[in-house]
Amino acid sequence: MVRDEIKALLKQIYPEEIIIIDYVPPDKKGDYSTNLAMRIAGKKSISPLRIAEEISQKINSPIISETIIYPPGFINFVLNHTYVKEKFKTIEKCNIGKGLRVNVEFVSVNPTGPINIVNGRAAAFGDALVRLLNYAGYDADAEYYINDCGRQIDLLAESIKQRMNQLLGKEFSIPEDGYHGEYLIPLAKKFLEAKITEAEVVKEQAVNYFLQQHQEMLENFRVKFKNWIRESEVRNKGYVDRVMKIFREKGLTFEQDGALYLKTTAFNDTRDRVIITGDGRYTYLLPDIAYHLYKIERNYQFLITILGPDHLGQVGSLYAGLKGLDYSENILKIIIVQEVKLKKDGRYISMSKRAGTFITLEDLLNEIPIDVCRFFFLMRSSSQHLDFDLDLAKNVSEENPVYYVQYAYARIMSIIRFAQEKGISMIDDVDLNLLNEKEEMILMKYILRFEETIEDAVKNFEPFMITYYLIGLARIFHHFYQKHRVVGDNEELTRARLFLIKRTAQTLKTGMELLGCSCPEKM
């Protein structure tokens, strides 16, 4: 990649220094720049401009045609056009993953109700992250965890039972911390018809019912999971007991008020946590820690766990638990995907699952196309609270950037069709030296940045960087299109430009695929 080559160039001259390469703002001359001179100047208290002068004289490389010094000490590099064209002809892929096995767990909605919008955001985010990691050379698997044990499942079964009573015209009362949503009524009806009443069977069937619903929903949303892991599986394989034993032997547990605590404060948690309740059942924590151990023992070298904002309290204790098992906290990255505030008719809609007032992912997808939905979700950093304006998303055909990107692709496809109708053969062996217009150079150089953007997005765990890149690429293409005609009288030039826009289209499409968005051939 271009950026790496420039970095290597400077590293050769200054092996001790950390080299930072940035892009040059559009109004300045140059393509890449470094602040190296200012960094050195800061240490030695010499004028940065003088050091910049010194550095720029030491640089002698065929890839750079000019270096320019800007006050207070930036050194900008102008890429050699011949070099850009050579690079452009071959596709160079970012491979920072080197086959590292990564487990990305996300969504993991409890099988007690529908998938809501925050889960939907996490789904789009996690899925894009997995695609991104695999593109960048990692061996990443998407994993979904099914909490099919524990108290919430008991509450679910009880809530369904009460709904069955209701349907039978009997008295009923749903437990206060049970599930009050009306979505349980059709399920209760189903059970009545099938004459299912036994609690264990209700539990099992209800879990399967929601699980299947989630699987279908996620598939519709183009989110793929490789692994579906049940909590019961983790328990049955003895992981929970094993972790328990380790913690006991290491003296990390203590009893208090009849409950068993884990000393997570020994590993920087804010307080110690209950792992076994007074009535002898596990809280979520121990199975969760055991589950993470189970991931590691399935030979994953790095774990990414994506959680919703309501699970913030778990972060510290989960890291603490892994440290308690003598794993470095570097093996796990917990990403909190922040909440989605849904706006309709200018007002925010509040969502509560227990109360049964929430908008599901399904509701959302009934209103807006998947492409728009995914792009919208992925346009923000995961740490940002997301404002989702339904009215805007619905009538956005003109103001939604996803169409802007898709339109650029469709436009290119149209040109290619036009060229084919004219009988112009598409070949890859073109003479790029014919491309010397400013807009052509900008386009080529921007496309070369794609792999660098991938690298940045992966390192930051932030697919949103891709969305901005794609909007930028679409813009640059539209500019080019406005100024220059692709299919013209000069056949050689036409071929060269066709090659250029074909690469543009490929890049757009690859990027959109990473986000799970489509690129229609026509619009």
Add this chain to the structure above:
RNA sequence: GCGCCUGUAGCUCAACAGGAUAGAGCAACGGAUUUCUAAUCCGUAGGUUGGGUGUUCGAUUCACCCCAGGCGCGCCA
């Protein structure tokens, strides 16, 4: 009360390990099409980056203190 996230143009958001005159889209106003898709392009206007102090050659970015909003702080998950 403690912890986490957030505060940038009228609105939604960028600014890539502290960098250059803080950028886009939408909304507003004015323009561009005899030729490959006008879902496009060009231009105008819009800012004390919530407020303050500090560190620095340089702060939207880092530290501290306020102000405002959201979320989390359970023997629920």
